[in-house]
Amino acid sequence: MRDDLMIEAIAWELDAKVSARSAHAYKSVGHKLAYFCPVEECLASVSLGEKSNIYFLAPDRHVPGCPNDSKRTGQASVPGRPAARPMQVVEEPIPSHLGPPAGFKKKLRLPSREELLQLARATSVTPVSHFGTLREVIKAWKKMRSSDRAKFPLTISGHQMNYESAFQFIGEADRNIERLNFQERIIFGQAYVEEWGHCFAVFSLYKFTVEGRKLSLRYTVNKKDNPEDLRSLVGRNVTIFLHGPVPYLSPKGDVLMLKTDPNDKYAGIIIVGQ
Numbered sequence: 001m002r003d004d005l006m007i008e009a010i011a012w013e014l015d016a017k018v019s020a021r022s023a024h025a026y027k028s029v030g031h032k033l034a035y036f037c038p039v040e041e042c043l044a045s046v047s048l049g050e051k052s053n054i055y056f057l058a059p060d061r062h063v064p065g066c067p068n069d070s071k072r073t074g075q076a077s078v079p080g081r082p083a084a085r086p087m088q089v090v091e092e093p094i095p096s097h098l099g100p101p102a103g104f105k106k107k108l109r110l111p112s113r114e115e116l117l118q119l120a121r122a123t124s125v126t127p128v129s130h131f132g133t134l135r136e137v138i139k140a141w142k143k144m145r146s147s148d149r150a151k152f153p154l155t156i157s158g159h160q161m162n163y164e165s166a167f168q169f170i171g172e173a174d175r176n177i178e179r180l181n182f183q184e185r186i187i188f189g190q191a192y193v194e195e196w197g198h199c200f201a202v203f204s205l206y207k208f209t210v211e212g213r214k215l216s217l218r219y220t221v222n223k224k225d226n227p228e229d230l231r232s233l234v235g236r237n238v239t240i241f242l243h244g245p246v247p248y249l250s251p252k253g254d255v256l257m258l259k260t261d262p263n264d265k266y267a268g269i270i271i272v273g274q
């Protein structure tokens with residue numbers, strides 16, 4: 001029995017084990033999927049619970065002794081109630097994918113016990129699917145010891161990589177920006193922040209050679225469109241993480257510009273103070 005919350009379950013339609021947060025992401029776009037306890041002896045049907053955390057619970061309860069049964073429900077008179085401690089802290093799952101929840105084929109019936117058992121076995125050796133935003137992926141990367149990064153899988157645009165191989169240091173460009181793969185990898189490097197009237201400008205310290213000139217990569221953002229945190233980074237060195245948009249030469253040819261969509265949570269630029 002567990003005294004924390006159940007945050008992973010098998011998703012029948014996805015043929016995968018998913019995090020409760022990803023299940024919530026599916027739900028929020030209108031997909032009601034079938035979820036099950038991944039313990040082979042149990043396989044109880046579970047659904048999403050949401051209080052201050054997002055977790056799975058078994059309305060018809062787990063089998064006795066299932067490790068996903070909560071302590072409180074073990075002896076409780078109310079079956080299936082999760083050990084919902086409203087302020088309980090759930091460790092954020094490490095994203096296995098950068099991007100929105102993947103598409104899936106609708107299944108017309110629920111699985112048989114045998115099918116579920118096979119899925120439980122298959123998914124017991126694969127990492128749990130958790131679809132993260134660019135910010136969440138970078139947060140997880142920063143938290144990891146660099147020697148551990150290769151152990152954690154990360155899929156970007158269908159390419160299976162890990163937290164080491166998916167990140168490319170800006171210096172690997174060897175001054176040629178075309179050597180950086182902005183669309184399939186996350187590019188990172190040092191930059192500094194300046195305040196320019198009504199906007200903030202972020203310059204890479206690393207310079208690229210373009211048509212014989214040494215150019216920085218520059219990102220500017222209007223103050224009114226910008227999170228407050230850039231203000232505190234003015235005049236400081238920062239780390240930038242870039243994914244998706246490819247920088248382009250400014251009309252004057254004096255800088256490499258970057259245009260991002262502020263509403264895209266899965267691509268763009270993340271700026272982190274050092």
Ligand SMILES: [Zn+2]
Nearest residue numbers: 037042062066
């Ligand atoms: Zn169970």
